[in-house]
Amino acid sequence: MDSSGFSSPRSGSFPAGLRVLVVEDDPTCLKIVEKMLKKCNYDVTTCKLTQEALDLLQARKDGFDIVISDVNMPDMDGFKLLEHVGGKMDLPVIMMSVDGTTSRVMKGIQDGACDYLLKPLRIKELQNIWQHVIRKRMHGARDTEGQESLDVTQMTRNGKQPSNDHCSFSRCIVSGKKRKGVENKCHDGEYGDPSSKKKPRLFWDMDLHQKFEKAVHQIGLNKVGPKKILELMGVPSLTRENVASHLQKYRLYLSRMQEENKLKAVSGGLKFSDIYSKEPAGNVCLQSSISRNSLTVPQNVVYVHEKEIMIHNHDAKICNANVKGVLSVATEPKTALSADMTDTPLSSNLRMSSNHSFGPLPSEVRPESKIDAQYSWSGGVPSFQFKQETRPHFQSEQLFDHLPLPMPQLQADSVSHNSTSSSRETDKPIEPNINLYYAQNRSHVKVENSAALFSVQPEPFPCSVWGTTNYSLEQNLYDNMESSQKNLIAGIGSALRLSDEEFISYQNDFSPPDPGLVNTESVDFSNQGLIVDAPYFHNSVNF
């Protein structure tokens, strides 16, 4: 495709010549849609079967700009087509159906459809479908260009936002499930070649998420709807669908958090309001002494959305990371992030990564001593280990050097349930490699000297979440970190986003790119893109 995306633009201007593939089994409807599209000066190809459409798409890669498909196809569910097309081919897909029930529409959107049209179609609706093509391109470009330079730009960018110590959603909204076509691109492990793929994903960066939260707060979570949020946010390029899916994740996250909090009876349970009470300068004080047993995550609230783990910097809030998607910052050793919520707290918490089970932190993690991290894992909090090895390292050294605050030390020890206080070994410095991971197709940033950053101490620590596309692991780390540590991390303020699957599966592929989090070996962010806002960390820590 050329830059405009249309290989054969008609003599008219864009969007004339848009190459549309229509998949519809009803001959009457097909004829009508075809005619309507032709009236819009689009280039129309029709298919009566889903399989036919898939074959055609395969045969003519890049031969189409957008796909419109009926939901009820005889040979294959229209949603399956979404998976294939949206997921693999990165084409915008519009669903259409005579069935407009909310649940169906929701499913369509969640599965990655750019739009869901109700039959009978009006020509006006079809006239504007080109917007989906453009949007996808735009976001794809943002995606790809963002990834590589993320560590650099993030740092510099975030560096300028000292007040943004809230964890931000990672740049990508991650929809953890692979089957979620387009939305899942960032986390599909198909990151091999970022430049060649245009990810249609919208980056929910910190700013955007803050706007979102603000809007939600303004309206009230119960009354809020994507449309209202969209209006309040006032971001022109944002679509209702973006907001809708984000809102859903957010809600899921919140409900998990609440559930989590109930379960955990941790004193500092993450409260919704806490999450939202952003305290700008809050997490700067990494040095805040947090009593061991007080779940005070200074400013970081870590929460995991269905797919995202966000750690907000909150004053004295503890983040409870829920493996399943909510990170609870366990102030107590026992309340580590539980990987599947089944394990006791910290130990399993580290299993946040979707693909990794965060096993006990290997003791390899040793914080570098550059920074005297006073944060430590709360007793029994398993220390996280970050896998540092193979990932590009985020040069945390400089960062850390700047941090006057003691760095929480991540315990390199097993994330065992704090059954044994000895497991705490919180005082062990954590491996300096704090990996800031980016999505696979992004550069991974590893924070060196993470150890310096985090000293595992038996204190509750703030969790700072870096925006990443991968989450879990970092979340885990957070949970296990003492408050002080968390504070430190909180300073970083990036939101970790854990994709749902990752989170739950806790496989060991995930390595959190959290400066404060040390990757355990088991954690391997292979296909997650954890984006650590190094600069953010930098700044938030405000040294």
Add this chain to the structure above:
Amino acid sequence: MEVDQLQRSFLEYSRLLFHEGFLDGQFSQLQLLQDESNPDFVLEVVSLFFEDSERLLNDLTIALDQQNVDFKKLDAHVHQFKGSSSSIGAQRVKNVCIAFRNLCDEQNAEGCLRCLQQVKQEYLLVKTKLEALLRLEQQIVAAGGAIPMLNEFC
């Protein structure tokens, strides 16, 4: 007949059909799609609709004739019929389909049978009327006139 007379008849008849709910705005949309490049578009689509509907109605009859009615399948057919009838603008047919689907959900075989009768009836009605309307259209065109747009019903 004079062209304008034909055209007036056409408009009157259209309004009647709209008024009685046989057709809705979607039909006007189809009219809008017709142009020089495709002067018989409406006729073609309507013909397709007739063919398709007859097939569907047949399938429905067979499905309901079974000992053990497969309501899922039945629902799928009705769903499709609903789709095509709404695309064409055959409002009353579509409405019966909606009721029909509810009965399928309830797995009410008797109710479905009654509904099937009803939908057949509505279909035949709209078929007759559409045929009459299209004949008028053809006459207008044959007499050298343009088909009046049913904009008011869009």
